[in-house]
Amino acid sequence: MLNYIWAGLIIISLVFAVSQDVMDLVQNPYQNGKEHQIEIIFPENGDPDERQTVRFRIEGHEGTFEAAWRPYTDNPEMIIRVDEEMPELWRNIAQDQDASNKEELLAEVVGFDRTTNEAAILLPKVHYVKLNAIATAAFNMAEFAVTLAIGLVGIMALWLGLMKIAEESGLMYMLVKGVQPFMRFLFPNVPRGHPAHGVISLNLAANMLGLGNAATPLGIKAMEELQKLNPSKDKATNAQCMLLTVNTASIQLLPPATLVALIGTGVNELMISILIVTFISLIVGITAAKIYERFHPEDAHDENIPDDQKIEA
């Protein structure tokens, strides 16, 4: 399933990007190749044969804009500073152009009248916007993924250390005994008294309170505990699928911090609706997982599991 969704996302992206770009080639929304008429205002005593900063007026548009004037022997060039007052077309070209600096437009001056200072310029051509965009997005997100993962190192280490102390001191054992009945229902294949039950309950508690910094590391730790019971090392067990389901559909006693930041005090009203909705989705999620469980009996060979952690029949 994940294979199809993943490939689907990539293929659909390509199809849509290509069709959008082909449509752009036909409709030419950036008016590639159009000569834009402008009037250049040189500073007093400014010599058009020298490099300088000029201002210019766009035909049929209010206001003047700044540009650097570069008089080369064949055609002069202008490096135009992008301005919010510019026509929308110009701003769109600047935004979607191939150059990395979106604040500047490099224009080629194709016609220049020294007496009236009127000029015709060509703005950069804009091609294959969407194809470039999806490629850039792919690279950026790949980088972002590493940032996210590395950001986990610290809190991950903190919680792993604490959990180890909890295990050695027997605190985990006390917790496991307390949550046993409920956990036995959700994770029937995890043996009685297994530390996984304790970590899972902490993970779920952190999740309910919206404590992201604790929920994720504890969830990973819980997955690790369940992995010790997994006979095949790269295929999920029913218990792991259940843990994932209850994590994505966790009851929320408190709204997430981002929601509070966005909606402000209005969030208090939403606490009730969120509580009810998460309760519903949790029930649905658990039911769905329980139904899937029936059709996916656990792999029988469990020789990799240490004797004291054998799955009960």
Added chain:
Amino acid sequence: MRTIAAFILPLIIVLIPLYGILKKVAVYEVFVDGAKEGFTIAVRIIPYLVAILFAIGMFRESGAMEFFMMALAPVLGFLGFPVELVPMAIFRPLTGSGSVGVLAEMIATYGEDSLVVKMAGTMFGSTETTFYVIAVYFGAIGIRRVKYAVQTGLIADVAGIIASVIVVRILFG
């Protein structure tokens, strides 16, 4: 409830080592021993996270989302699902930051007291970025074959999305 949440983390962080000391555990040594795994696990997640995030990033930029919204809108509208909520419903399981953007935009357009924003906010608070969770949780332990976890995660999300509309309509409608 907010007070409990504020107290619970510091309490746990202090109580666990405290209990350890009382039980004569070499707390510092044990902590370091457990914590050294942190880096390995985080690094192990990277390939899984890269795979999921880059595909979603491409999809987001391709303009396919807008197309699906346009295509789905009449169908969902017919079923009584507010058309304005389609972006949120599609974005939410895929990307956290993307759905924050959608919500912020909806607040700016419809105002935070409007019914659709209440629905979108409830949706945002009730569902998870399922694909991210799968990448992180299963990536950390090297699970590649996720069995039916995607299905159950998405079923729960869809239930949350539909329930948001109904519950908010009953409570505030």
